[in-house]
Amino acid sequence: MRRRGSFITLEGGEGAGKSTQMARLKTALVKAGHSCTATREPGGSHGAEEIRDLIVTGTANRWDSITEALLIAAARRDHVERLIRPALKRGEWVLSDRFVDSTIAYQGYGRGLPITLLTRLRRLSCERLMPDLTIILDLPVEDGLARAALRKGNGEMRFESETIDFHRRLRDGFHKIAAEDPERCVVIDATQEVESVSALIRAVVRARLPDSGL
Numbered sequence: 001m002r003r004r005g006s007f008i009t010l011e012g013g014e015g016a017g018k019s020t021q022m023a024r025l026k027t028a029l030v031k032a033g034h035s036c037t038a039t040r041e042p043g044g045s046h047g048a049e050e051i052r053d054l055i056v057t058g059t060a061n062r063w064d065s066i067t068e069a070l071l072i073a074a075a076r077r078d079h080v081e082r083l084i085r086p087a088l089k090r091g092e093w094v095l096s097d098r099f100v101d102s103t104i105a106y107q108g109y110g111r112g113l114p115i116t117l118l119t120r121l122r123r124l125s126c127e128r129l130m131p132d133l134t135i136i137l138d139l140p141v142e143d144g145l146a147r148a149a150l151r152k153g154n155g156e157m158r159f160e161s162e163t164i165d166f167h168r169r170l171r172d173g174f175h176k177i178a179a180e181d182p183e184r185c186v187v188i189d190a191t192q193e194v195e196s197v198s199a200l201i202r203a204v205v206r207a208r209l210p211d212s213g214l
């Protein structure tokens, strides 16, 4: 039987460089001969992208925090069942721009929902699926928000418009997540220039997932 593909997630705050680095990692993996599916959360599958619009547009207080967590859980279930699992079964490498750790950071450390509640929702959405490797891009909150502000606006401002304090809790949250699960998570300094960050990411993937051939 063919071995299932590998699942890598990129995490971090707004403007950390997740989308930039995911495209570069995908190129490297394809060059190494892998079939590679790049996806994102919230969203990723058709149904989940419809739910994404509800989550990322509008005012910061559009949803009560539990409603928001339930919308994310519903979108994730669709994404996992319709896109991620089938791709992994086909032996592909799946890269996701945000996944379960963003929920712990944003809805847990950011909004203050109990981590135990979010873990229960995660089990409902993902059952036992977890990433093989999670790369957390880390940089000072102000730097990330300044980068995000330079990006072309598309109305997806619900989280970017949160307070600096909220974004600081996210950054600390990602550090806690990494400290609690060092087998899966690696924190990378994202303040350096794009190519240096890419090289660091490729080195981590090579070391953690030798099958990558990077």
Ligand SMILES: Nc1ncnc2c1ncn2[C@@H]1O[C@H](COP(=O)(O)OP(=O)(O)O)[C@@H](O)[C@H]1O
Pocket: 012, 013, 014, 015, 016, 017, 018, 019, 020, 021, 147, 148, 150, 151, 190, 191, 192, 193, 194, 195, 197
């Ligand atoms: N290492 C870097 N140094 C400087 N600017 C960067 C770097 N990485 C990404 N950027 C720029 O910062 C902005 C946010 O990057 P992006 O990849 O969209 O971040 P994210 O997806 O994490 O929000 C983009 O305009 C991107 O070109």
Ligand SMILES: [Mg+2]
Pocket: 018, 019, 020, 097
């Ligand atoms: Mg992005």
